[in-house]
Amino acid sequence: MLVERDEQIAKLTSWVSGAARPHGSTHGATLGSAPEDPSRPGRIAVISGPVASGKTALLHRVLERTADSGVRLLSAVTSAAEQDIPFGVVEELLRDTTDTAGSLPLLGPAGAEDLVPAQTLMAFHARLAGLAAHGPVLIAIDDVQYADPQSLHCLRYALDRARGTGARLSLMVTRGPDAGASPPHVLEELLRQSTGLRLRLRPLSARGVEELLAHRAEEAPRTATGGPDPAHTARLASALHAATGGNPLLLHSLLEDNAPRRRGSDPAAGSFHPGERFLQNALFCVHRTGPDGLLVAQGIALLGSAAPLPLLARLVEAEERTVEEVVAALGEAGILQGVRFWHGSVRTAVLESLADDDVSLLRRRAARLLYEAGAAPVAVAAQLLGLGSALPEEDWAPGVLSDAAHTALASQRVGFAVRCLRLAELCSRDQRERLQLRASMAKFIWRVNPSAWARELRPLNAASQQGSLPVTESLRLVGDLLWNGWIDDAATAIQHALEGMPGNPDAALTAELRSVRLVLASTYPTLLDRLDSAFGPALESAESPELTAEDGVMAAMGALQGVLSAGPARPADEELTERAERILSGTRLTEETHVTVRACLLALLYADRLGAATLWADRLLEEAAERDAPGWTAVMQAMRAHMALRRGELVQARRLAEEAMEQLPPHGWGVGIGIPLAALIEARTAMGDHEAAAALVDHPVPEQMLLTRYGLHYVYARGRHQLATGRHHAALTDFMTCGRLMREWDMDRAGVAPWRVGVAEASLALGNRGQAERYAREQLAEDAGQRVRGLALRVLAGARPLAERPALLERAVTLLQEEGDSHELARALTDLAVAYEQLGDTARGKTCTRRAWRIAEACGSRDLSLRLQADQPPQSAPPRPVAAPEPSSVAPGPGPEVVSTLTDAERRVAALAAHGYTNREIGAKLFITVSTVEQHLTRVYRKINITRRQDLPVSWDIDVAHTA
Numbered sequence: 001m002l003v004e005r006d007e008q009i010a011k012l013t014s015w016v017s018g019a020a021r022p023h024g025s026t027h028g029a030t031l032g033s034a035p036e037d038p039s040r041p042g043r044i045a046v047i048s049g050p051v052a053s054g055k056t057a058l059l060h061r062v063l064e065r066t067a068d069s070g071v072r073l074l075s076a077v078t079s080a081a082e083q084d085i086p087f088g089v090v091e092e093l094l095r096d097t098t099d100t101a102g103s104l105p106l107l108g109p110a111g112a113e114d115l116v117p118a119q120t121l122m123a124f125h126a127r128l129a130g131l132a133a134h135g136p137v138l139i140a141i142d143d144v145q146y147a148d149p150q151s152l153h154c155l156r157y158a159l160d161r162a163r164g165t166g167a168r169l170s171l172m173v174t175r176g177p178d179a180g181a182s183p184p185h186v187l188e189e190l191l192r193q194s195t196g197l198r199l200r201l202r203p204l205s206a207r208g209v210e211e212l213l214a215h216r217a218e219e220a221p222r223t224a225t226g227g228p229d230p231a232h233t234a235r236l237a238s239a240l241h242a243a244t245g246g247n248p249l250l251l252h253s254l255l256e257d258n259a260p261r262r263r264g265s266d267p268a269a270g271s272f273h274p275g276e277r278f279l280q281n282a283l284f285c286v287h288r289t290g291p292d293g294l295l296v297a298q299g300i301a302l303l304g305s306a307a308p309l310p311l312l313a314r315l316v317e318a319e320e321r322t323v324e325e326v327v328a329a330l331g332e333a334g335i336l337q338g339v340r341f342w343h344g345s346v347r348t349a350v351l352e353s354l355a356d357d358d359v360s361l362l363r364r365r366a367a368r369l370l371y372e373a374g375a376a377p378v379a380v381a382a383q384l385l386g387l388g389s390a391l392p393e394e395d396w397a398p399g400v401l402s403d404a405a406h407t408a409l410a411s412q413r414v415g416f417a418v419r420c421l422r423l424a425e426l427c428s429r430d431q432r433e434r435l436q437l438r439a440s441m442a443k444f445i446w447r448v449n450p451s452a453w454a455r456e457l458r459p460l461n462a463a464s465q466q467g468s469l470p471v472t473e474s475l476r477l478v479g480d481l482l483w484n485g486w487i488d489d490a491a492t493a494i495q496h497a498l499e500g501m502p503g504n505p506d507a508a509l510t511a512e513l514r515s516v517r518l519v520l521a522s523t524y525p526t527l528l529d530r531l532d533s534a535f536g537p538a539l540e541s542a543e544s545p546e547l548t549a550e551d552g553v554m555a556a557m558g559a560l561q562g563v564l565s566a567g568p569a570r571p572a573d574e575e576l577t578e579r580a581e582r583i584l585s586g587t588r589l590t591e592e593t594h595v596t597v598r599a600c601l602l603a604l605l606y607a608d609r610l611g612a613a614t615l616w617a618d619r620l621l622e623e624a625a626e627r628d629a630p631g632w633t634a635v636m637q638a639m640r641a642h643m644a645l646r647r648g649e650l651v652q653a654r655r656l657a658e659e660a661m662e663q664l665p666p667h668g669w670g671v672g673i674g675i676p677l678a679a680l681i682e683a684r685t686a687m688g689d690h691e692a693a694a695a696l697v698d699h700p701v702p703e704q705m706l707l708t709r710y711g712l713h714y715v716y717a718r719g720r721h722q723l724a725t726g727r728h729h730a731a732l733t734d735f736m737t738c739g740r741l742m743r744e745w746d747m748d749r750a751g752v753a754p755w756r757v758g759v760a761e762a763s764l765a766l767g768n769r770g771q772a773e774r775y776a777r778e779q780l781a782e783d784a785g786q787r788v789r790g791l792a793l794r795v796l797a798g799a800r801p802l803a804e805r806p807a808l809l810e811r812a813v814t815l816l817q818e819e820g821d822s823h824e825l826a827r828a829l830t831d832l833a834v835a836y837e838q839l840g841d842t843a844r845g846k847t848c849t850r851r852a853w854r855i856a857e858a859c860g861s862r863d864l865s866l867r868l869q870a871d872q873p874p875q876s877a878p879p880r881p882v883a884a885p886e887p888s889s890v891a892p893g894p895g896p897e898v899v900s901t902l903t904d905a906e907r908r909v910a911a912l913a914a915h916g917y918t919n920r921e922i923g924a925k926l927f928i929t930v931s932t933v934e935q936h937l938t939r940v941y942r943k944i945n946i947t948r949r950q951d952l953p954v955s956w957d958i959d960v961a962h963t964a
Helices: 007-020 054-067 087-094 116-132 149-167 185-193 205-214 230-244 247-262 276-287 293-303 309-316 320-332 344-352 358-370 377-384 397-410 414-429 431-448 450-466 471-483 487-500 507-523 525-540 553-565 571-585 595-605 608-625 628-647 649-661 666-687 688-697 702-709 709-724 726-746 755-765 767-780 784-800 802-819 822-836 842-859 862-870 904-914 919-926 930-944
Strands: 041-049 072-077 137-142 169-175 199-202
Touching: 007 041, 007 169, 007 199, 007 397, 041 185, 054 137, 072 087, 072 116, 087 137, 087 414, 116 137, 116 149, 116 169, 116 199, 149 169, 169 185, 185 842, 205 230, 205 247, 205 450, 230 247, 230 320, 247 276, 276 344, 276 726, 293 309, 293 320, 293 344, 293 358, 309 320, 309 358, 309 571, 344 649, 358 377, 358 784, 377 414, 397 431, 414 431, 431 450, 431 471, 431 628, 450 471, 450 487, 450 628, 450 666, 471 487, 471 507, 471 666, 487 507, 507 525, 507 553, 507 709, 553 595, 571 595, 571 608, 571 842, 595 608, 595 628, 595 767, 608 628, 628 649, 628 666, 649 666, 666 688, 666 702, 666 709, 688 709, 702 709, 702 802, 709 726, 709 755, 726 755, 755 767, 755 784, 767 784, 784 802, 802 822, 822 842, 842 862, 904 919, 919 930
Parallel strands: 041 169, 041 199, 072 137, 137 169
Antiparallel strands: none
């Protein structure tokens, strides 16, 4: 099927038909051509166009339509392989002319192409004249650019003589591109006729592709009436044109490659898959653009679309004019759009057509040319990375690769950056430079492939142990060694660095040293005890002003250490947490800052600023996900799990901790495994999944972890599990161990682990009320947050006489409710319900039980929920959320007439408050201010005649889950 070729077919048909008319007839001049006498002998028609534009198909169509016109046809098809065969075209033209008299003299051997024997020229003309004596003769040659020069001389001679003798002889040829080649002079002379018919074919337009598809109706989805879907055809045509540039050969190839899978798909959405036929024909088009076509295409495939033509010409060692012609020809052939491949798979196929040695040679040359031209480091690095096993030998290569790595990181191309640094290390001749490159690479690898991180650190560690690592690099390596649990190696690295410190270190080196000391103080205190005496002289010789910077790892670690430390000398929490938030607000997540943001989040967490900590953690988790950084994501998920745990969000805490441990394998966590493992143990324990928690407790952990702050979380979580499963003595031991270490390490902060509450609970379980009360009161005397005070009050109530318990527990409920710890709030309400029941206040006891049950169900505390349900008589068991409450289970409350006086907004606020939400959380759910929440509650209290939050009925038929 030929589309967008009707005008050309009409012109050529008229042109051929004109050769059959009698002499002197002027009827039927060609449409749109130069004025020409149709009976004039020696006429020429030239069909030109890009590769595979349909020139041959057009020629055949015209010959078919004029087969009965009375014109004698002589045809020949040429090829590049036969171009050097003298008189090859002449022999093919005359193969079917044995009906004429005369014979052609011996055609070979011929001399130079311009020296064809005169007798041969005359004999060829005589043969054609003999044929023309019986009627018009049409010579048709396909791809005349490949005709041998000797045959072209014969044709030129015959046509020139025909004009003089009146023989009716015409020549119609197709001519492909000869970009980059110099056509024979005789070809130009043969075709140079001002009155000849010349037609140039163009690639199909998108409209033409659509017309072609309309003729392939069986390939298109049908409408309800059975016809092709015009909208789908238009989308399909646009997608095909974008993939082929309108080249008919490539278009048909792509359709044939995709015919089986195209049905039911949406090609306009980009679902075309280039198959073998398409790629073979694309390479065919490249080869047919001239002798330099493939080489230029390979150069463009290597350099990409940004390369200027002069540089491309230097790469392929061709004239710039030749390159321009080839690029134009490839563009017309639908291979290139400018200097970009229409289809990426064609670029890949062109690259694969290069032999390995040629690829290495071209890429090496391309890298050098790009570097000399001042190209971007990333462009130069792309060529160097393509060298395969060969290493670049240029002295400038390591520096360019390092620059390219840092540029790539700005656009989150971390894999590319790692490859650049790895190659830079391999080709560097400087040992110090290689170590620095390895250190940078190790940081990037932890971000994207934490499993391989430790392996990358080993050469650096070996250099550090040998004392060959520069002081700054040794100090920067310390944190990585510590995370992996290589405590002794970290100590050696610090000692080597201290020994190599200059007498008067600069500010940058001093900052590194102070940062290392802060890391030890906040996380690895046992190592600090070993080395603290060595830090003193080094820091004294490099006195610096007090830390005031609001960014950088030193400021962040200083805030964390300030929150952790105990005693009256430490700064106030408000000052430290404000510093942490200022740092977070001005810091982006990178390899250089991820330690900084982790320290700030921990400072907020340990200072019980859960709202701010959660907000920043969620933002940073989104940023880490955008940057495809599983290492960063895992660590922040673990910290976020602890935040969820302290809000009583057990299901979310479990999910986050599990995802953290899935993101990062155990050996990638190192001693940091204590963070997610502790959160998961606590969450599973609180949910009542004790078997899973026991399996986690049995999970092997690095021995060195117990000497770090991470170990405190783990030991405390293990104590919670022991307590919940009746191993009270083991639990007491864990809590006491946790407290001893926290005091020894100057980290006695309840925000890290409220060990005193744990000791009090374990003591109470063992019947030691005196010790339980002592530790609970000790916790209350400490500078703990409201949540921890609520925990301590609940345990203290258990140690006091029954009459005193309700007051203590009500204070605990108030604090836990305001702080938003749902699980601990449910536990406090449960104890309060028991106290009321024991005191004979059954109504209040039932109210508290129902509230505790609902909260326990919502937060995922299965054990507590089942116990609350089992402790109630059947008629008063708390109802399942999916069922309506039984009348007998509803505690006395305001009657329907009172409830009807509440507005919808007041009922929503009251329902959420009754189910344990704080005013701040209610405001967030309902998108109102805290002040508005308080006003609604005040009006509710007045209307239903209560004075406090705990008396709000939980039995109203309101689905709390849908109030937000």
